[in-house]
Amino acid sequence: MRVVAAGDHFVLPSLITRAVEHEVGRAEVRELRLGWPLEPFGPVAEVQEASDAEDEMIEALSGAQVLVTQMGPVTERVLAACPDLKLVVVCRGGPVNVNLDAAKRRDVRVCFAPGRNAAATAEFTVAMMLAALRRIPQAHDPLARQGSWEGATYYTYEQSGLELEDLSVGLVGYGAVGSRVARVLCAFGARVMVYDPYVHGEIHGLRVTSLDELLRRSQVITLHAR
Missing domain, CATH: 3.40.50.720 (NAD(P)-binding Rossmann-like Domain)
Structure with a gap:
């Protein structure tokens, strides 16, 4: 062969x-x-x-x-x-x-190979979520410029960002990528909600019955539908 x-x-x-x-x-x-x-x-x-x-x-x-x-x-x-x-x-x-x-x-x-890159995409999704919520790029800037966070506004309440734990995160789509994202977010302690009318059976998180409900109740939304 x-x-x-x-x-x-x-x-x-x-x-x-x-x-x-x-x-x-x-x-x-x-x-x-x-x-x-x-x-x-x-x-x-x-x-x-x-x-x-x-x-x-x-x-x-x-x-x-x-x-x-x-x-x-x-x-x-x-x-x-x-x-x-x-x-x-x-x-x-x-x-x-x-x-x-x-x-x-x-x-x-x-x-x-459906779902071949699902794990990599799910990890990157959660990484971007953490970067935005915890303001990691903004925190890196004073370290790069002056080598420390001394005097940085990063420590103020307005600049310190949000934690994933107890945060309401809505997932649109629960396929190969979305299901992995949900599993990781649950491990962080996030309150995960899922809208996917094509998926039945057990899921990680709370199933919601409409997209409008998901949008109304979520502080963060991540899309995993083609």
């Missing part, structure tokens, strides 16, 4: 290779490094959010049956030039860089 690991400067090709070998044992893996994020992604032919690298993909995929990629453009042209390809694995939340209709016509299966 020949595999192409078309990574980039974030999802390294070597990481893909190690993951493939961990799952299937030794395999013939050809590595290709695309330009993102040092080079921007965008529309390529008929697909979205891809690196502009059709020629590089066609060359790397010669004789390969499997492609694992994050930003590689899997366009009509690429698929037509790679008749041996049988499986495309997109290691991101959605296969927006793949022409799904063209893949289906050629009997090429496409897999992707």
